[in-house]
Amino acid sequence: MKRFIFIIVGVLFIASTAFADVIKIGALVSITGPTSFLGQPEKNTLEMIVNDINKKGGVNGTKIKLIIYDTKGQPATTVMMARKLIYSDRVKAIIGPTRSGSTLAIIPLIQRARIPLISMASSYKITTPTKKWVFKTAPSDSLAVERLYSYFSDHNIHRIAILTAQTGFGESGREELKKLASKYNIKILADETFNATDTNMTSQLIKIKNIKGVEAIVCWGTNPGPASVAKNVKQLGIKIPLFMSHGVASKRFIQLAGDTAEGIKLPAGKLLVAEQLPKNDPQRAVLLAYKKDYQSKFGPVSTFGGHAYDAIHMIIIALKNEAKTPSQIRDQLEHIKNFVGITGIFTYSKDNHAGLDPSDFCIVEIKNGNWKLIAY
The missing domain is CATH 3.40.50.2300 (Response regulator)
Structure with a gap:
C-alpha cells in the first residue's frame, strides 16, 4: 500500500513539474x-x-x-x-x-x-x-492613410474618390480617409461603399467615372471585394489611377485580380519588397x-x-x-x-x-x- 501511494505521489509530482515547465x-x-x-x-x-x-x-x-x-x-x-x-x-x-x-x-x-x-x-x-x-x-489604418496621402501630396494628387468595404476594416479606413483629408489638402469628390460579399461594384464605379476631376480612386478593404473592384475598373475602361489599402498586401490579391492588378499602388509593409530595400535599413x-x-x-x-x-x-x-x-x-x-x-x-x-x-x-x-x- 505504501509503495502504491509512493508511486501515485511520484506520478503527480512528475505531472505537476511537466505542467510547470509549460x-x-x-x-x-x-x-x-x-x-x-x-x-x-x-x-x-x-x-x-x-x-x-x-x-x-x-x-x-x-x-x-x-x-x-x-x-x-x-x-x-x-x-x-x-x-x-x-x-x-x-x-x-x-x-x-x-x-x-x-x-x-x-x-x-x-x-x-x-x-x-x-x-x-x-x-x-x-x-x-x-x-x-x-x-x-x-x-493602424490611420498610418496607412497618412503614408498614402503623403504620396498623393508628393505627386500633386488632391481630388480623389473613395470606395470602402462595409466591414470593421473598411469602415475604420473610411473614417481615417475622411478625417485626414484636409491635413493633406485633399478633397474627396465621391464616397462610395460596398458590402463584404459584393462581387460587382460597377454601379459605384460608374458614379465615380462620371465625376469630373477625380485624380485617384482609393479602395479600402480586404479580399475578395478589392479584386472585384480592380476587375470592374478595367471592364469599365476607367483610366483613373487605382490605389488599394494595405489590406490587400498579399499575393492572394494578385491571384484574385489577375491582370487587372497590374499598375495598382498601395501602402504596405516592407516585407513585400525586402530585397529592394537599402542595405542599411534596420529591418532588412x-x-x-x-x-x-x-x-x-x-x-x-x-x-x-x-x-x-x-x-x-x-x-x-x-x-x-x-x-x-x-x-x-x-x-x-x-x-x-x-x-x-x-x-x-x-x-x-x-x-x-x-x-x-x-x-x-x-x-x-x-x-x-x-x-x-x-x-x-
Missing part, C-alpha cells in the same frame, strides 16, 4: 472562412516560431504551449473561443484575432479577464483610446531571414504572417524578462522599445499600444505580377 499562449486566427488568406500565414508563422523556440529548450528553460483556435473570421465565434482560452485553457496571453471586427468584439472580455491581448488587426479603434490590456501589431536582415524561413516551409510570404511574427516575438521578450503572470507580461509589453520586427520598429508605452508610425510603410506598385518599391 507556459500557455493562445491565438485566435481566421484559418478558414473568407479571410483565411490572412489567418493561414499567421497560423503558419506562430507554429514555426514556437516550434523553433521549443526545440532550443524554450524560454528560460520553459517551453511554450501554443493553443490556436479558428475564429472563421466571425465575431461571435471569436468571443466563444476567447472565453475558452481564458477560462478553460488558462492561457497567459492571447495573440489575435485576425480581423478588426472580431478584435473589437472581444475587447470588453479581455479587459474584464485582465489577459494581455496582441491583436493582429488594423483598426485604430483597437488601441485608440489606449486600453490597458490590449496591444496590436498590425499598423530581419525581413530577409523571416522570408527565407517561411518560404522554405510554406511558400510565398505574406505581410499578415509578419503580424504574428511580431506578436509572438514580443511575448517572448516579455518571458525572457522573467514575466510569468498575465499582469507581468502586460507590464513588460508596455516597456518594449525599438523592437525591430516585420511590420516595423515597435515602441510601446503607457499611452501607445500600437507602437508604429507612418515611416513603417512604403508605397509599392504591382508590376508583372509582383511587388515593386516605388516610394521608401
